[in-house]
Amino acid sequence: MNVFWSYFWPVAAAGLLAGAIAGTIGFRRQRLTTALSVGAAAAIIAALIWHGPLGAADRFATVVERTARQTLVDWEMGSVVAHLHRDPLSRHLVLIGRADDFQRSELARIMSALPGVGSAGWTDRLGGLPLAAEAALAALLSFLVGVLLAYLVELHRRYNAQWSW
Numbered sequence: 001m002n003v004f005w006s007y008f009w010p011v012a013a014a015g016l017l018a019g020a021i022a023g024t025i026g027f028r029r030q031r032l033t034t035a036l037s038v039g040a041a042a043a044i045i046a047a048l049i050w051h052g053p054l055g056a057a058d059r060f061a062t063v064v065e066r067t068a069r070q071t072l073v074d075w076e077m078g079s080v081v082a083h084l085h086r087d088p089l090s091r092h093l094v095l096i097g098r099a100d101d102f103q104r105s106e107l108a109r110i111m112s113a114l115p116g117v118g119s120a121g122w123t124d125r126l127g128g129l130p131l132a133a134e135a136a137l138a139a140l141l142s143f144l145v146g147v148l149l150a151y152l153v154e155l156h157r158r159y160n161a162q163w164s165w
Helices: 003-029 032-051 058-074 101-112 133-163
Strands: 079-082 094-099 119-121
Touching: 003 032, 003 058, 003 133, 032 058, 032 133, 058 079, 058 101, 058 133, 094 101, 101 119
Parallel strands: 094 119
Antiparallel strands: 079 094
16 A cells, blocks of 8 residues: 555645646736635645545555554564554554563564554654644645646746747
8 A cells, every 4th residue: 555545646636736726827817826825725625625524534544554453463463453643643653562672662663664654653642743734735735836837837828928920
């Protein structure tokens, strides 16, 4: 499972689309700040809707926790349970159960390498960046790429407009 393709691609696509539309409107109508602020808000709202009401966060958590559970079974660590940090949901995997010092350090290292896991540890105090915030940042980053593409298209249009054959 690739985190980008399973969770972030719709967010990135929505941000790119919002950036392209906002940039096109802003560069042509000379209301750049209004268009960009409305477009950025639309990209963030789309990311939050994808995260919550459309259920992408729950599907992501289910897949990551199932992978972690299978890894624990493969390593014969039945006394250890792994789940993602909740309230808010983040990519920090919390390990709970009996293990000696060597097992604790190695399980944290092995679980950190799982796809979709940002970090793993035996404490839930280090929650990490919430997944919704990561989605909003991905939407804003792709929004900026969309604005850049709209700017390049507008430059090309203006350059070609000076020639009248």
